Amino acid sequence: MSRTSEREALLRLAVAAAHRGGAELTRRAGKATGVAFKSTATDPVSDADRASESAVVELLTRERPGDGLLGEEGAERAGDSGLRWVIDPLDGTVNYLYGIQHSAVSVACERWDGDGWRPEVGAVYDPARDETFSAALGAGAHMNGRPLAVNDPVAPAAALVATGFAYAAASRARQAAVVAELLPRVRDIRSGGSAALELCWVAVGRCDAYYEDELSRWDWAAGALIATEAGAVVTPLGSGVTAAGPALHAALTGGSPITAR
Ligand code: 2AM
Numbered sequence: 001m002s003r004t005s006e007r008e009a010l011l012r013l014a015v016a017a018a019h020r021g022g023a024e025l026t027r028r029a030g031k032a033t034g035v036a037f038k039s040t041a042t043d044p045v046s047d048a049d050r051a052s053e054s055a056v057v058e059l060l061t062r063e064r065p066g067d068g069l070l071g072e073e074g075a076e077r078a079g080d081s082g083l084r085w086v087i088d089p090l091d092g093t094v095n096y097l098y099g100i101q102h103s104a105v106s107v108a109c110e111r112w113d114g115d116g117w118r119p120e121v122g123a124v125y126d127p128a129r130d131e132t133f134s135a136a137l138g139a140g141a142h143m144n145g146r147p148l149a150v151n152d153p154v155a156p157a158a159a160l161v162a163t164g165f166a167y168a169a170a171s172r173a174r175q176a177a178v179v180a181e182l183l184p185r186v187r188d189i190r191s192g193g194s195a196a197l198e199l200c201w202v203a204v205g206r207c208d209a210y211y212e213d214e215l216s217r218w219d220w221a222a223g224a225l226i227a228t229e230a231g232a233v234v235t236p237l238g239s240g241v242t243a244a245g246p247a248l249h250a251a252l253t254g255g256s257p258i259t260a261r
């Protein structure tokens, strides 16, 4: 199988897995149970997160038993194929628990290149809007089959910039200082509460940039590829990312606290 047709098959599976997880979220919307807290008293997990991860993992394990797994709710398998799946079964958990319809399932497949894990395909499914964002390396990004392109060029003063905040209070104090510096220089700030969706919304042009500096790999693994394939520049920022069209990315990262690293 050529690399291109292998990627097409992986992308179909990523989308199917994200839809599986999304069905679990839809079924439990408004009646999440089993809520517990992880890193802090503001970092929740519910039965919906766990059911979504189980559904995703069940399909991936059946179709690709040799691949590795890394999931937010504990899925972990080393695998022996050189590929691994990185899963956020419910990104935007706080929104979900409040009944705010802005959360998603994120599924990425990465390949070990001898030096690190590189994205092959990514799918992010927003069940409330029935929007499926997807991308395969080198093949562009799509939403429900429609090709995506980021807004570019955008001047900082005209930029709608999304960001998000960590669960730990000390991190938030630092992040608030960055927002205070940025807010006078841009059109406005948004904080949607789902890193995966924020990256997809940069890809589809619903915001011009997104940055967040404390994330886990499953928050951004799929969304970063989708934004990149839609023409964004995506660079590491702490454990998170900065994503924007090329002109805005250069302007925002040049000498500001949103520094490309
Ligand atoms: P979650 O909804 O799966 O918990 C909100 O700012 C976004 O960042 C969400 O995507 C949230 O994921 C994630 N997030 C918030 N704090 C984080 C942290 N300390 N580490 C990793 N991800 C975090």
Ligand code: CA
Pocket (backbone or CB within 6 Å): 072, 088, 090, 091, 092, 218, 219
């Ligand atoms: Ca997450």
